[in-house]
Amino acid sequence: MKKMKSKREGLERKFRNDRIRIDTRMNEILPGQDVEPEILHEAMRYSSLDGGKRIRGLLCLWTHHICGNRYQEAALNASSALEFLHAYTLIHDDLPSMDDDDIRRGKSSCHIKYSPAIAILAGDALQALAFETLASIKSVPAEYLLGAIRTMANSGGSRHLVGGQAADIRLEGTEPSAEKVEFIHLNKTAELIAASMEIGAIISEGNTEKSKRLRKAGIMAGLAFQIVDDLLDLEGNQNIVGKQLRKDSARGKITYPSVYGPEKSREKAESLISEASRLVGDNGPAGLIDYIFDLIINRIH
Amino acid sequence: MKKMKSKREGLERKFRNDRIRIDTRMNEILPGQDVEPEILHEAMRYSSLDGGKRIRGLLCLWTHHICGNRYQEAALNASSALEFLHAYTLIHDDLPSMDDDDIRRGKSSCHIKYSPAIAILAGDALQALAFETLASIKSVPAEYLLGAIRTMANSGGSRHLVGGQAADIRLEGTEPSAEKVEFIHLNKTAELIAASMEIGAIISEGNTEKSKRLRKAGIMAGLAFQIVDDLLDLEGNQNIVGKQLRKDSARGKITYPSVYGPEKSREKAESLISEASRLVGDNGPAGLIDYIFDLIINRIH
Numbered sequence: 001m002k003k004m005k006s007k008r009e010g011l012e013r014k015f016r017n018d019r020i021r022i023d024t025r026m027n028e029i030l031p032g033q034d035v036e037p038e039i040l041h042e043a044m045r046y047s048s049l050d051g052g053k054r055i056r057g058l059l060c061l062w063t064h065h066i067c068g069n070r071y072q073e074a075a076l077n078a079s080s081a082l083e084f085l086h087a088y089t090l091i092h093d094d095l096p097s098m099d100d101d102d103i104r105r106g107k108s109s110c111h112i113k114y115s116p117a118i119a120i121l122a123g124d125a126l127q128a129l130a131f132e133t134l135a136s137i138k139s140v141p142a143e144y145l146l147g148a149i150r151t152m153a154n155s156g157g158s159r160h161l162v163g164g165q166a167a168d169i170r171l172e173g174t175e176p177s178a179e180k181v182e183f184i185h186l187n188k189t190a191e192l193i194a195a196s197m198e199i200g201a202i203i204s205e206g207n208t209e210k211s212k213r214l215r216k217a218g219i220m221a222g223l224a225f226q227i228v229d230d231l232l233d234l235e236g237n238q239n240i241v242g243k244q245l246r247k248d249s250a251r252g253k254i255t256y257p258s259v260y261g262p263e264k265s266r267e268k269a270e271s272l273i274s275e276a277s278r279l280v281g282d283n284g285p286a287g288l289i290d291y292i293f294d295l296i297i298n299r300i301h
Numbered sequence: 302m303k304k305m306k307s308k309r310e311g312l313e314r315k316f317r318n319d320r321i322r323i324d325t326r327m328n329e330i331l332p333g334q335d336v337e338p339e340i341l342h343e344a345m346r347y348s349s350l351d352g353g354k355r356i357r358g359l360l361c362l363w364t365h366h367i368c369g370n371r372y373q374e375a376a377l378n379a380s381s382a383l384e385f386l387h388a389y390t391l392i393h394d395d396l397p398s399m400d401d402d403d404i405r406r407g408k409s410s411c412h413i414k415y416s417p418a419i420a421i422l423a424g425d426a427l428q429a430l431a432f433e434t435l436a437s438i439k440s441v442p443a444e445y446l447l448g449a450i451r452t453m454a455n456s457g458g459s460r461h462l463v464g465g466q467a468a469d470i471r472l473e474g475t476e477p478s479a480e481k482v483e484f485i486h487l488n489k490t491a492e493l494i495a496a497s498m499e500i501g502a503i504i505s506e507g508n509t510e511k512s513k514r515l516r517k518a519g520i521m522a523g524l525a526f527q528i529v530d531d532l533l534d535l536e537g538n539q540n541i542v543g544k545q546l547r548k549d550s551a552r553g554k555i556t557y558p559s560v561y562g563p564e565k566s567r568e569k570a571e572s573l574i575s576e577a578s579r580l581v582g583d584n585g586p587a588g589l590i591d592y593i594f595d596l597i598i599n600r601i602h
Contacts, residue, residue: 031459036484040459040467092425097417116398120421121467124393124428125459131432132454135447142443146436149450153433158332158341158426166341166422183337 011291015058022057023049026080029133043114043122044129048087051105051242053299055225055292056082056196062288063200063214066280074140074203078148081133082196085156088126089192091119093165099247106242127156137203144206148199155195164188173252176259184254189229190222197221197289213279217289220276225296227269230255231262232300241301273297312592316359323358324350327381330434344415344423345430349388352406352543354600356526356593357383357497363589364501364515367581375438376504379449382434383497386457389427390493392420394466400548407543428457438504445507449500456496465489474553477560485555490530491523498522514580518590521577526597528570531556532563533601542602574598 027049031041057079064075094101094109095116102112111119134149155161164187171180197218201211232241233248234257248255256265273293280289328350332342358380365376395402395410396417403413412420435450456462465488472481498519502512533542534549535558549556557566574594581590 035460037464037467037471039471040464044459088425092421095421098421117470118467120393120396120399121463122459124389124424125463127425127428128454128458128463132451132458135450135454142447146443146446149436150433153429153436157429157433158345158423159336162422162426162429163338163341166338166419169418169422170338170340 007286011286011288014286014288015291018058018061019054021076022054022061022079022083025076026083029077029080029084029129039114039118040121040125043110043118044126046113047091047104047110047119047122048084048126051107052083052087053295053301054079054083055296056086056193058292059193059196059218059221059289060200062292063197064204065200065288066282066284067201067204067210067214069204071140071203074137075200077133077137078199078203079196081130081152082192082199084126084133085130085152086192088123088130089156089161089165091123091126095119098165098169099251101244101247103243130156140203141206144202147202147207151195151198151202155191160187160191164191168253171254174254176254178259180254181256181259185223185226185256186219189226190219193222193225194218213281217276217279220272220279221293221296224269224272224276224293227256227265227272228297228299230257231265231269234262236300269297308587312587312589315587315589316592319359319362320355322377323355323362323380323384326377327384330378330381330385330430340415340419341422341426344411344419345427347414348392348405348411348420348423349385349427352408353384353388354596354602355380355384356597357387357494359593360494360497360519360522360590361501363593364498365505366501366589367583367585368502368505368511368515370505372441372504375441376501378434378438379500379504380497382431382453383493383500385427385434386431386453387493389424389431390457390462390466392424392427396420399466399470400552402545402548404544431457441504442507445503448503448508452496452499452503456492461488461492465492469554472555475555477555479560481555482557482560486524486527486557487520490527491520494523494526495519514582518577518580521573521580522594522597525570525573525577525594528557528566528573529598529600531558532566532570535563537601570598 030045030048033042033045035041060079060082061075090104091110093099094104095111102109110122130152131149134145134152137145164184168184168188194215198211198215201214230248233245236245238245260268273296277290277293283289331346331349334343334346336342361380361383362376391405392411394400395405396412403410411423431453432450435446435453438446465485469485469489495516499512499516502515531549534546537546539546557569561569574597578591578594584590
C-alpha cells in the first residue's frame with residue numbers, strides 16, 4: 001500500500017515537473033516580448049504559455065521516455081513544437097468567424113485580448129514556429145526529424161486536424177450521426193494526440209512498428225479525450241473547465257453524447273482508454289502513459 | 302541580333318513551361334476536390350492553383366538550376382511548397398479583419414467565394430501542406446531538407462513574414478517613415494522571395510556561402526518587388542493587376558511612395574534590382590535569374 005502511494009506521488013511529481021520543463025522550454029523558444037512587432041510576440045506568448053494541461057507535450061515526452069529516453073532534450077523541443085501547434089489551433093478555433101469563444105484557459109481568448117487580426121497572425125506564426133522548432137532539433141538523426149515533421153504536418157493538415165475543424169463547423173445544426181462524429185473526433189482531436197505519441201517514438205528510433213502501434217494507441221486515447229471534452233461541455237463546471245460551456249447543444253454541434261447519449265459516451269471513452277493502454281503495453285515500471293490516460297478519462301477540466 | 306532574339310524567346314518559352322510544371326506539380330500534391338471535407342480542399346485548390354505569377358516558385362527552381370540543377374524534381378516540389386505558403390498568406394491577408402480585399406488574382410477572394418471560416422482553415426492547411434511537401438522530398442540529403450524547412454519556417458514566421466504583415470496592419474494610418482516602410486517591406490515581402498532563392502540553392506548544396514549570397518540577392522529583389530507593388534497600387538490598371546487598387550492611400554498604408562514619392566521609388570527599385578543581379582553573378586548562359594528580375598521591375602500586374 002505504501003509503495004503504491006509513493007509510486008503515485010512520484011508520478012504526480014514527475015507530471016508537475018515535466019509540465020514546468022515544457023513550459024520553460026516553450027518560453028525559451030518563443031521570441032521575447034521585446035522583439036518587433038511586440039504585440040504579435042506578446043499575443044503568441046499570451047496564448048501558448050501558462051494554463052495548458054500539456055497533454056500532447058507530455059504524451060510526446062513520456063512516450064519518448066518509454067522508448068528508451070535517448071534524446072530527452074530533443075523530445076522536450078518536440079513537445080514544445082506540438083504545444084505551439086495546438087495553441088495555434090485553439091486561437092483560430094476561438095475566432096468570431098469560427099467557434100466565437102471569448103474565454104480560453106480561464107482568460108480572454110486571443111482575439112478578445114488583442115484583435116481578430118492579431119489572433120489570426122499569432123496563430124499563423126505559432127504554426128510556423130512549431131515546424132521551425134522540430135527542424136532545429138540537434139543531435140537526433142536528420143531522417144528521424146524529417147519523419148517527425150511529416151507526421152506533424154500530415155496530422156495538422158487538411159486531411160486531419162484542419163479538416164476535422166472544417167467538418168465540425170460545416171456540420172453544425174445538421175442531424176447528428178455516428179459517421180459524422182467519428183470523422184470530426186478522429187481528425188479534429190485524435191490525430192494530433194496520436195501524432196504526439198508517434199513523434200515521441202520517432203525521435204527515439206525513427207518510423208518503426210512500435211511508433212505505428214503507439215500512434216494507434218494515441219488515436220484511441222484522443223477519441224476518449226474528445227468524448228470527455230463533449231461530456232464536460234454538457235456536465236462540467238465552467239469555472240473549473242476554464243472555457244464557455246453548454247455551447248455545443250446551443251450551436252447544434254455534432255458531439256458524441258448528441259449521438260449516443262451521456263452514459264454510452266462515458267462507457268465508450270473508458271473502453272477506448274483501456275484499449276489504448278493495452279496497445280501501449282509496457283509502460284515502464286512507473287506506468288507513465290497510463291498515468292496520462294487516467295488523467296484524460298478522469299479530468300474535470 | 303537574331304541570336305539575342307532567340308535567346309529571349311527561349312527564356313520566354315522556359316518561363317511558360319516552368320510555370321506550367323509548377324502548377325502541375327502543385328495540382329498533383331494538393332488533395333483532390335473529392336477528399337473530405339470537400340469544401341476545404343476545393344477552397345485550397347481555388348486559391349493556390351491558376352492565376353499566380355509563380356515568381357517565388359520560379360526563383361527557387363531557377364536558382365536551383367544555376368546551382369547545378371542536380372535535384373530538379375526535388376526543386377519543383379520545393380517551388381510548390383513555397384507557392385503553397387505564399388497562397389496561404391494571400392488568403393489570410395485578404396480576410397475582412399485583415400486587409401479586407403474582395404478580389405485576388407482577378408477573381409473573388411477565398412472568404413468571398415467560400416466563407417471567412419473556410420478561408421482561415423484553407424490558409425492554415427496550405428501552410429501545413431507547404432511543410433509536408435518540403436519534408437516529403439525524396440533523394441535530397443536529409444540535412445539539406447532540414448535546412449530548407451528551417452529557412453521556410455523562419456522566413457514565414459513571426460520575425461519576418463507574419464511580423465511584417467502585423468506591422469503593416471498595426472501601422473496603418475500612422476505617419477509614414479523610412480524605418481517603418483523598411484521593416485514592413487523587408488519582412489512582409491522580401492524575406493519569402495529571399496527564402497525562395499536560398500532554398501533553391503540549399504537543395505542543391507546545403508547551407509553554403511553561395512546560398513547566403515543568393516539569399517541576399519533575393520532580399521534586394523524582394524524589396525524591389527514590393528516597391529513595384531506599391532507603385533502598381535498607385536498607378537496600375539485594376540483589370541490588369543487583378544486586385545483592388547488605390548487602397549493603400551485610402552487605408553493609410555505605409556508604402557515606399559508614401560515616404561519617398563513615386564519617382565524616387567522607381568529609381569530605388571531599379572537600383573535594388575541591379576544590385577541583386579550583381580550579387581547573383583553568373584546566371585548561366587541563359588541569364589535565367591536576370592529574366593525574372595526583369596519581370597519584377599517591369600511587371601504591370
